[in-house]
Amino acid sequence: MITQKEIGEKLGLSPSTVASILGGSASLRYSKKTRELVVQTAKKCGYQPNRASRAVQRGRSNLLGIIHFGLALEIARKVAFELPQAINAAGYDYMVVDIQWHGGSIERVLNEMIQARVEGVIISNMMEAFGSEYIEILNRAGIPVVTVYGDDRLNIVAVSNDMRSAFCEMGLHLQKVGHQCLLLTIGESQARPVKERIDGLEKALGEPCPQLKEDEFFQGWADFRQQTHGSTVGIVVQLKTKSFSYDFAAANYAFSQRLFSTDILPDAIMCSNDQGAFGVFNAATERGLSIPRDLAVTGADDDEFGKYPMFGLTTIRSDVAQSCAAGVKLLKDRIQKKTSFRASKIFQSELVLRTSCGRSNPMGGEEVAAETRACGQDVIPF
Amino acid sequence: MITQKEIGEKLGLSPSTVASILGGSASLRYSKKTRELVVQTAKKCGYQPNRASRAVQRGRSNLLGIIHFGLALEIARKVAFELPQAINAAGYDYMVVDIQWHGGSIERVLNEMIQARVEGVIISNMMEAFGSEYIEILNRAGIPVVTVYGDDRLNIVAVSNDMRSAFCEMGLHLQKVGHQCLLLTIGESQARPVKERIDGLEKALGEPCPQLKEDEFFQGWADFRQQTHGSTVGIVVQLKTKSFSYDFAAANYAFSQRLFSTDILPDAIMCSNDQGAFGVFNAATERGLSIPRDLAVTGADDDEFGKYPMFGLTTIRSDVAQSCAAGVKLLKDRIQKKTSFRASKIFQSELVLRTSCGRSNPMGGEEVAAETRACGQDVIPF
DNA sequence: TTGAAAGCGGTACCAG
DNA sequence: CTGGTACCGCTTTCAA
Numbered sequence: 001m002i003t004q005k006e007i008g009e010k011l012g013l014s015p016s017t018v019a020s021i022l023g024g025s026a027s028l029r030y031s032k033k034t035r036e037l038v039v040q041t042a043k044k045c046g047y048q049p050n051r052a053s054r055a056v057q058r059g060r061s062n063l064l065g066i067i068h069f070g071l072a073l074e075i076a077r078k079v080a081f082e083l084p085q086a087i088n089a090a091g092y093d094y095m096v097v098d099i100q101w102h103g104g105s106i107e108r109v110l111n112e113m114i115q116a117r118v119e120g121v122i123i124s125n126m127m128e129a130f131g132s133e134y135i136e137i138l139n140r141a142g143i144p145v146v147t148v149y150g151d152d153r154l155n156i157v158a159v160s161n162d163m164r165s166a167f168c169e170m171g172l173h174l175q176k177v178g179h180q181c182l183l184l185t186i187g188e189s190q191a192r193p194v195k196e197r198i199d200g201l202e203k204a205l206g207e208p209c210p211q212l213k214e215d216e217f218f219q220g221w222a223d224f225r226q227q228t229h230g231s232t233v234g235i236v237v238q239l240k241t242k243s244f245s246y247d248f249a250a251a252n253y254a255f256s257q258r259l260f261s262t263d264i265l266p267d268a269i270m271c272s273n274d275q276g277a278f279g280v281f282n283a284a285t286e287r288g289l290s291i292p293r294d295l296a297v298t299g300a301d302d303d304e305f306g307k308y309p310m311f312g313l314t315t316i317r318s319d320v321a322q323s324c325a326a327g328v329k330l331l332k333d334r335i336q337k338k339t340s341f342r343a344s345k346i347f348q349s350e351l352v353l354r355t356s357c358g359r360s361n362p363m364g365g366e367e368v369a370a371e372t373r374a375c376g377q378d379v380i381p382f
Numbered sequence: 383m384i385t386q387k388e389i390g391e392k393l394g395l396s397p398s399t400v401a402s403i404l405g406g407s408a409s410l411r412y413s414k415k416t417r418e419l420v421v422q423t424a425k426k427c428g429y430q431p432n433r434a435s436r437a438v439q440r441g442r443s444n445l446l447g448i449i450h451f452g453l454a455l456e457i458a459r460k461v462a463f464e465l466p467q468a469i470n471a472a473g474y475d476y477m478v479v480d481i482q483w484h485g486g487s488i489e490r491v492l493n494e495m496i497q498a499r500v501e502g503v504i505i506s507n508m509m510e511a512f513g514s515e516y517i518e519i520l521n522r523a524g525i526p527v528v529t530v531y532g533d534d535r536l537n538i539v540a541v542s543n544d545m546r547s548a549f550c551e552m553g554l555h556l557q558k559v560g561h562q563c564l565l566l567t568i569g570e571s572q573a574r575p576v577k578e579r580i581d582g583l584e585k586a587l588g589e590p591c592p593q594l595k596e597d598e599f600f601q602g603w604a605d606f607r608q609q610t611h612g613s614t615v616g617i618v619v620q621l622k623t624k625s626f627s628y629d630f631a632a633a634n635y636a637f638s639q640r641l642f643s644t645d646i647l648p649d650a651i652m653c654s655n656d657q658g659a660f661g662v663f664n665a666a667t668e669r670g671l672s673i674p675r676d677l678a679v680t681g682a683d684d685d686e687f688g689k690y691p692m693f694g695l696t697t698i699r700s701d702v703a704q705s706c707a708a709g710v711k712l713l714k715d716r717i718q719k720k721t722s723f724r725a726s727k728i729f730q731s732e733l734v735l736r737t738s739c740g741r742s743n744p745m746g747g748e749e750v751a752a753e754t755r756a757c758g759q760d761v762i763p764f
Numbered sequence: 765t766t767g768a769a770a771g772c773g774g775t776a777c778c779a780g
Numbered sequence: 781c782t783g784g785t786a787c788c789g790c791t792t793t794c795a796a
Contacts, residue, residue, distance in 0.1 A: 053773035101466035435789035
């Protein structure tokens with residue numbers, strides 16, 4: 001790989017001349033002839049600036065770090081797709097790391113980022129495993145952090161969509177079409193996105209829901225169903241999920257198998273995301289149950305698969321590009337010290353009504369005709 | 383972020399002393415007291431080496447580049463998961479880029495890699511869009527290239543699994559259980575992994591198959607089916623897929639809808655991958671067809687979803703970790719000039735028999751009982 | 765056992 | 781218009 005110095009030697013020019021011309025900063029002061037000569041030679045020899053040298057000299061890397069927690073969820077892949085574009089648009093380059101790629105070692109991932117001297121970090125779908133001790137590591141290194149679709153309990157700047165309003169709307173709709181016993185499945189996380197889902201359901205029901213672990217739930221399920229028959233109720237069931245991976249499909253599949261084997265069905269199962277809903281669908285099919293005839297199922301995230309008539313999944317859609325762009329903007333502001341205070345951002349989502357929740361009008365022809373409804377409002381707290 | 387120089391100033395030591403101790407190379411020559419002092423101080427102050435400075439001085443980045451073409455396919459995500467681990471195990475760090483993240487601009491991605499001075503590049507699931515002009519760019523920059531599950535027509539070192547043997551085995555099995563008219567759907571790529579699938583099917587049939595574009599296929603389908611009734615035949619149908627994205631599910635869904643609307647069914651549809659098979663499943667369900675009662679469907683890649691009883695998808699399983707490790711090893715050898723010649727590697731795969739291909743014995747209890755059968759042999763050509 | 769010094773590939777400032 | 785020079789953070793060699 002050719003260097004500026006070598007180009008200078010080739011042309012009988014000093015390295016600083018070549019540097020000024022290729023660096024672009026003061027290139028206009030040089031004669032057109034020299035400029036063209038240098039630029040042409042550089043191109044001919046395939047010169048590309050050395051990012052590392054530039055970073056050393058400038059004292060800044062121009063890099064933002066992106067941290068993922070696995071890309072199994074389609075929503076995470078949407079973020080993975082949008083963030084780099086938003087970052088480039090903001091004039092930064094980026095480096096991507098997935099906690100899973102390092103066997104779950106968060107510390108190692110953070111050290112890589114610090115060694116690369118990233119100027120800021122964006123964490124996608126931040127899980128609880130990312131505790132305050134890790135935020136502290138980044139703080140000590142002077143690296144600001146923003147999370148997109150993550151937990152904001154650690155006093156981090158967070159961008160998210162208003163899942164509370166969305167799940168409330170969904171709960172209201174389920175009631176409207178006649179469902180009374182609503183079951184919400186969540187994972188082991190107690191992070192904000194999860195809390196919002198629960199809050200939303202409770203708001204729709206007008207009362208708090210019991211929140212049970214899987215085993216507790218099955219101990220009381222039969223009695224509960226009998227006693228509450230005829231009234232509108234909700235239960236939150238906390239499923240076991242592996243840490244560092246979102247195996248919602250498997251968790252909801254296993255839970256549904258067990259649930260269906262009791263032969264006592266709720267009216268609707270609301271899953272935290274579409275992956276979970278697919279797990280319910282699989283268990284239902286296996287058991288010979290039909291959705292939505294025997295029970296309704298809903299998800300969240302608007303995965304591609306849910307659009308197919310096999311599922312026709314009622315879900316919640318968020319504008320991922322919007323959130324990613326906002327996250328990058330907030331991070332850039334923090335890097336440039338434009339904001340010293342916490343300035344999270346919440347966007348509204350859309351309720352997408354398809355067939356799985358038992359709507360009256362059936363699906364259309366070639367494509368599933370989906371209604372959508374805006375949920376929540378764009379909010380800037382603090 | 384503290385530097386070695388600053389640690390030296392703090393302790394009244396010269397920067398080179400600090401450097402030698404923290405760099406590890408010659409640290410044993412220093413007194414135990416000095417060593418511990420430096421190491422403790424560094425830890426206390428959160429010192430982390432500056433990757434860029436180190437790269438500048440050493441003249442090498444210690445980085446390998448990973449290029450993806452989208453992570454929608456589960457097999458691509460498996461590669462994304464395994465490669466970093468294999469790379470770290472080989473003593474390198476890595477940078478990851480997805481062509482999709484840059485709106486499909488391969489050139490831009492390559493320039494990022496070159497500017498980061500990666501010492502080698504691994505391309506995952508390389509598509510045809512990655513033409514010889516791009517290989518040429520990397521060659522000129524002196525960067526060796528290896529592809530895992532990619533095309534090897536460009537004279538690149540390639541690691542792959544023996545899809546020819548696997549598809550042959552699958553074709554033979556389908557015949558064994560009574561299927562005669564076998565339809566193989568492929569995308570627009572003519573890359574080696576695709577060719578191998580076709581070759582495998584043709585080997586199983588003992589004769590070449592006609593290869594048709596979607597429209598051509600439907601022109602002759604009814605006649606063809608009638609004329610070949612009672613004999614074992616195969617057709618390859620080339621579906622339209624978007625470049626830079628593997629939307630196999632959508633392509634196979636659309637094709638199957640059209641196919642099923644003719645009311646003339648093949649005995650089996652073999653898809654290039656499981657995603658495609660899911661598309662067929664969706665179209666079949668929509669049409670009220672049952673798999674495998676009305677027709678058989680097979681895939682490849684062994685996606686998680688295919689294991690569920692909803693699909694019970696017969697598929698082909700490859701050891702991704704094995705291929706990734708081999709790819710990294712080949713790349714490392716090329717970087718260290720241990721191999722000047724082409725040395726690709728082919729591993730065997732496994733045929734996973736589930737219910738979708740219409741086997742006699744039905745699925746078991748909790749899990750789908752799958753038979754598996756080894757396909758092909760580990761081969762080192764050249 | 766320690767430190768001085770050269771150098772990696774750039775950037776940026778200033779003198780001529 | 782062009783070139784000299786200092787410097788960024790780190791590595792490595794060699795002399796003390």
